[in-house]
Amino acid sequence: MSIERDSVKHPLVVRRVTVSAVAQITANLRRITLSGDELAGFVSSGPTDHLKVFFPDPATGELTAPTMTETGIVRPDTGVIISRDYTPLGFRSHDGHHELDIDFVVHGDDGPASAWASRAKRGDLLAIAGPRGSKLLPHGATHVILVADETALPASSRWIDMLPTSVTLTGLFEVAEVGGEDYFTPEQHARISAEWFYRTDGLGQIDPALRSLGSIGESTFVFLAGEAGMLVPLRRYLRRELGLSKKQVAADGYWRRGIINADHHEPIDPSDPED
Ligand SMILES: Cc1cc2nc3c(=O)[nH]c(=O)nc-3n(C[C@H](O)[C@H](O)[C@H](O)COP(=O)(O)OP(=O)(O)OC[C@H]3O[C@@H](n4cnc5c(N)ncnc54)[C@H](O)[C@@H]3O)c2cc1C
Numbered sequence: 001m002s003i004e005r006d007s008v009k010h011p012l013v014v015r016r017v018t019v020s021a022v023a024q025i026t027a028n029l030r031r032i033t034l035s036g037d038e039l040a041g042f043v044s045s046g047p048t049d050h051l052k053v054f055f056p057d058p059a060t061g062e063l064t065a066p067t068m069t070e071t072g073i074v075r076p077d078t079g080v081i082i083s084r085d086y087t088p089l090g091f092r093s094h095d096g097h098h099e100l101d102i103d104f105v106v107h108g109d110d111g112p113a114s115a116w117a118s119r120a121k122r123g124d125l126l127a128i129a130g131p132r133g134s135k136l137l138p139h140g141a142t143h144v145i146l147v148a149d150e151t152a153l154p155a156s157s158r159w160i161d162m163l164p165t166s167v168t169l170t171g172l173f174e175v176a177e178v179g180g181e182d183y184f185t186p187e188q189h190a191r192i193s194a195e196w197f198y199r200t201d202g203l204g205q206i207d208p209a210l211r212s213l214g215s216i217g218e219s220t221f222v223f224l225a226g227e228a229g230m231l232v233p234l235r236r237y238l239r240r241e242l243g244l245s246k247k248q249v250a251a252d253g254y255w256r257r258g259i260i261n262a263d264h265h266e267p268i269d270p271s272d273p274e275d
Helices: 112-119 150-162 186-191 206-211 228-241
Strands: 007-009 014-026 029-035 051-055 067-069 072-074 082-086 090-094 097-105 125-129 133-135 143-148 168-175 193-198 220-227 249-255
Touching: 014 097, 029 112, 051 112, 082 112, 097 112, 097 150, 143 150, 150 168, 150 186, 150 220, 150 249, 168 206, 193 206, 206 228, 220 228, 228 249
Parallel strands: 143 168, 143 220, 168 193, 220 249
Antiparallel strands: 007 133, 014 029, 014 125, 029 097, 051 082, 051 125, 067 072, 090 097
16 A cells, blocks of 8 residues: 555634743753734644744844735735744644644754744744645554654654554654653653664764664655755665655755755755655
C-alpha cells in the first residue's frame, strides 16, 4: 500500500493576540501562550502546520502586520513587517477563552524572533496568520520516523500526539545538550522509541544513527526537519541510497545556518534534481 497525505485548506486569517503565559521548557525552548478573542475559530489539523508570526520592530516596539479585507491581504503603507514561521503546538478553547501555545528556540539576539521570545512577558502583543492549510497524517504508514532538531520538536510533539497507537514511532533528535530530551512529557517518551544526540558531543551524529536503523520498508514515512544543511545527507541517503519513494520522505529546512529568515520553500539542496 502506498503512502498518501491529504491536504486541507483553511481561510487565511490574521489575528492579533496577547501573551498570557511564558514557561521555560528546556534550556533553550520557551513556551509562549497566546490568548485573545481573535483566536476564535482557529484550526490546525496537521502535525506539520505552520503560522506566520509577526513581531514588533525591535527599534520602535511597533507591531506591523497585514490585515485581511474582502479583496485579500493588505500590507500597511508604513511600519516594518518582521515575520517568521512557527508551529502551532497546542490550541485550547473553553468558555469563550482561547489559548495557543508556540514553543520558541531561543538562540540569542541575532534574530528578532529569538530576541523577542527571550524577553516575552504577559501582555506583549503579536500577530499571527495561518495556518493556510494542513497536510494531514499519512494514510498507509505503519511506522513513522521523526528526525528533528529543537525547531521541529513542536512538530514532533504533534506527530506523537496525533498518530494512532497502531503506528510505530521512532525518533532521532539533535538537541544542544543533555536535558533537551525533557521537552517531551513522560507519556510522549513512552509512546516513541527515541535516541537523543547532543551537539556538545559533536555535530553529524544523526547520519550514522539513521543508517543504523537498517532497511526501511515501504509502509514507513520519514519526517525530517531542522537546520537545512543537516538534512541534505539524510534525505540523500533515504531517497538515493535506500530508494525510498518521494511520498515516504518529507524534508523541510526549518532554518539555515548563517541565513536570516531562511525561506523553507527554497531547495534544501540546490544540487539535487528533486529540489
Ligand atoms: C514550517 C516551520 C515551522 C517552524 N516551527 C518552529 C517552532 O515551532 N519553533 C522554533 O523555534 N522554530 C521554528 N521554525 C524555525 C524558525 O522559523 C527559524 O529558526 C527562524 O529563522 C527564527 O527566526 P529568528 O528571528 O530567531 O532568526 P533569523 O533572523 O531568521 O536568523 C538570524 C540568525 O539566527 C540563525 N538561526 C535561526 N534559527 C536558529 C536556531 N533555531 N538555532 C540557531 N540559530 C538560528 C540564522 O541562521 C541566522 O544566522 C520553523 C520553521 C518552519 C519553516
